[in-house]
Amino acid sequence: MQRVLGLVVLILSAVVVEAAASYLALDGLHALVQRRLADHAGSFTFQSTEGEGDSFVISDTKGKPGGITVECTTVSACARGLYTYLTDFGGVDIWWTGSRLDQLPSRLPAVGQPVHGTAVVPYRYHFNTVTFDYTAAFWTFEQWELELDWLALRGVNLPLAWVGYEYILIEVLREAGLSDGDISSFLSGPAFQAWNRFGNIQSSWGGDLPMQWVDEQFALQKQILARMTELGMTPVLPAFTGFVPRAMSSVYPNASIVNGSQWNGFPSTLTNVSFLEPFDPLFATLQKSFITKQQAAYGANVTHIYTLDQYNENNPFSGNISYLANVSAGTFASLRAADPEAIWMLQGWLFFISETFWTNDRIEAYLGGAPSNDSMIILDLYSEAAPQWNRTSSYFGKAWVWCELHDFGGNMGFEGNLEEITTAPIDALNSPGSSMKGVGLTMEGQEGNEIVYDILLDQAWSSTPIDIPSYVTSWVARRYLVNSLPSAAQEAWRILSTTIYNNTDPSSQATIRGIYEIEPAVAGITDSATQRTVPVPYDTNTTIVPALQLLVQAKAENEALAAVPEFVYDVVDVARQLLSNRFVDAYQELIVTYNSTDATSESVQRAGQPLISILSNLDSLLGTNENFLLSSWIAQARNWSHGDDSYAAYLEYNARNQITLWGPDGEINDYASKAWAGLISTYYIPRWQTFINYLASITRLGRAYDSTVISGQLLFIGQEWDARIWGEGPGEHWGVSGEDVWELVDSILATWA
Incomplete structure (x- = not known):
């Protein structure tokens, strides 16, 4: 067979060589179907065809009821053709949170008129x-x-x-x-x-x-x-x-x-x-x-x-x-x-x-x-x-x-x-x-x-x-794969897609992190000119709040959504963003109180407590979902040690340092910050409590704010945190907390919406 193929390669044109090579490589696609669509492993047929670029044709398999054929010029085009069928006809998808392709209907939907697709770029x-x-x-x-x-x-x-x-x-x-x-x-x-x-x-x-x-x-x-x-x-x-x-x-x-x-x-x-x-x-x-x-x-x-x-x-x-x-x-x-x-x-x-x-x-x-x-x-x-x-x-x-x-x-x-x-x-x-x-x-x-x-x-x-509106509609339907998806879920994403995901300001197009993840200071945290972070470029009350309320409403209308991992992830994520944005308001109130002429140690401490409450709520919320856990990151690192304690400690230090000080002495402090349960309770809360205590103490003593003093205190906290070994502090756990995410979200909406 190899000798015959060699003769073919010598004789055929470059296009046919590519088709032959693609044909031999199509076993990888069959293996993908077996991994992700085992119940339909025999339903899909892949065939190479001549043509330029990356293109595919999806059709019903002749003489095989319920069969689907994907013809393609390259292996990548065949994979994309399979995906087009799975999403456009099967209504299923694969996400970073996991594959839902195995939820493809047992009876495969027919294609009818063949569907063509071509990549616009190589x-x-x-x-x-x-x-x-x-x-x-x-x-x-x-x-x-x-x-x-x-x-x-x-x-x-x-x-x-x-x-x-x-x-x-x-x-x-x-x-x-x-x-x-x-x-x-x-x-x-x-x-x-x-x-x-x-x-x-x-x-x-x-x-x-x-x-x-x-x-x-x-x-x-x-x-x-x-x-x-x-x-x-x-x-x-x-x-x-x-x-x-x-x-x-x-x-x-x-x-x-x-x-x-x-x-x-x-x-x-x-x-x-x-x-x-x-x-x-x-x-x-x-x-x-x-x-x-x-x-x-x-x-x-x-x-x-x-x-x-x-x-x-x-x-x-x-x-x-x-x-x-x-x-x-x-x-x-x-x-x-x-x-x-x-x-x-x-x-x-x-x-x-x-x-x-x-x-x-x-x-x-x-x-x-x-x-x-x-x-x-x-x-x-x-x-x-x-x-x-x-x-x-x-x-x-x-x-x-x-x-x-x-x-x-x-x-x-x-x-x-x-x-x-x-x-x-x-x-x-x-x-x-x-x-x-x-x-x-x-x-x-x-x-x-x-x-x-x-x-x-x-x-x-x-x-x-x-077309963005129609795209978002179909994307949400695949992401929240339930019968009778409530319109409230679609409306939540209509709001998000037309506001938060319609940011036209190039100066704020990065990814906006919560200011609680930034080293505390009395000025500059929300000033984009400092390049520390950027202001939230949308109105939380007309975007995040109604989107979260609508997602909660959707779950109330169809309890099956509570079993969809992507839906639960999104609810936690939107609630996370709500608390993150409310922290900005609480921080600004703290600074106003501190700068007021009648500020006292007690008034500063009182103004600081909403910040700690928000962070505590946030840590509890994130602790309900495995995708938002510090423990997942550290466990991934330590697992490479195969039980060697000293090696595990080395890997854990690397993992900790990247998301905090980013260097031995905070050279790129907080650049890779994360909204993770465990990180908030054992790192961000202590930093902000130290900051609040410092403002209260200098207010009591009538002293001026000294950024070098607080920076030194916070650097020490970071170095101590980085050097710790897993499991020594409160809030560090290997799995989800077990708290009811829906009760927490209801409480967050009642308190912070």
Whole structure:
């Protein structure tokens, strides 16, 4: 069979080769159906067909009543065709909270007239480098399996695949002559590896990266890549970036190595990363070593697309045009020397975040170092709020992907602009001279706001902007899969989709987190100019309050909703947002009281109590749902220790520090904050109570507010909290609290609506 296939490959055209390859790969789709639709495993037929691009046709299987056939030009198109049937005809879906595909009707609905679908762009991309830490740092393959099925069905064909990178890098550096001590002093902890890969930080705090972690992540990557490829995806694998341990200068004293800049206030021991310049011959040697080892581990043809970011929040050594062109030319030449078909992918975040440095002539020179327009793929990382493609003449002809960033640090507040993410990609695709080749999700963390991500991936399969009202209606019906869905549920989402998810202010398009997650201060917390957080850009009383009331009403009208995990999740999430917004009001009242001329210690304490009450209510609410537990995050980390207590403590420290101080001394304090039960009760409440007590004490003593004093107290709380071991404090539990979520929500509405 293999010999015959070889002859076919030699004879047939490129289109038919692709069809043959897709046909052989369709076993992955049958396996997906078996995983998620076991009762209907024999009902679906997949067939490859000739054609350009990614397209599918869904039809009723001839001669097989109740059978469904999906014809496709690529595996990804077949997966998308299956998804289209499941959602449009079966009324079921798969969510981050779990798959509901097994609720497909026992008698499959007929298609009738065949349904055609075509992707409007060749690339449907997913992941930000930092998502691998903010969300997936401690994922098992079971969690990856759900994620990859979610991606495949939505038509994603170009996912980033960073897991296990350190294993290959260590092998390369050892071969180059560096000792294990040299290497360990360079690598960062499990929850911070993305920024080591970016060249922002080096070394770690809390202990060296264990080889056990490196080995197990390498094994996990093999599972992930096998699943990605069988689902028709082309993984984007890492390459050698040029960031090296400091000892490289000693081992290669004649090499051209420069130091990067300090990053986000980290001490020099943890930043100023050494960078081997790509025009140095050693760079090509190490690149060849890296890609060769990676191909040997994963397969030579798993991918030819490589992610490689050299200046993420770290400006080049020189702004000279020739220098920048030489850097990129050397980088690309090293990739092509190691893989003649290599394509370089980079995140375009640098052009936005360092816009003053990256003038158009510098961008053009840097991108121009890769000679042809199909040699690179640029992720226009923040297209929904700060697109760079339009100021760079469509990246001077290089292929690029329209991306939605969102969800900074994995923050969980409601935010989105459905209008922008359905119209702007189509406008960009159709703009004169556009070199746009894809649509993608580049969220920093994958928490909440699921509708904004769903609709963008769906937009990749529609040549005209999606009609938002009808989309929301069908989305809600699938999400709350019950007979006789009450209209109140649809009305709740009509309100949310036309207000909160219609945010047209680019300055507040990120993800809005609760100010209780920010280090307390008497001023600046809600001032967007400080970049600490942004004001809530909508009226809570006309959005969140009625939406929550309507969801509760829907449950009262149809008790079956209480058994739908996504419905319960959304009720908790909307109630969480209500309390988060009310905390802003309570905080402002506290500050008004503190600043009043007749303030007393007692009046300040009284004004502070609503803040603590809100946080207590919030912790109780979140404790009812496994998706909002600190314990889930810590358990995921500790489970990788396999019972080794010291290793478990190391992993737990990494997990704790990321979501709190983000550095040994709060260098990026609270950036990755989370609305989680347990975190609120044992971390945020003590911080705010300390703050309230401090304001009361200085009011009593007639002293002025000193930000350095309170910052020092709060930093101490953070360091003590990070250093603790699981289970020592109140509110830390392994499972949901057992409290009745509906009673809590009723109480919250009665008190805070």
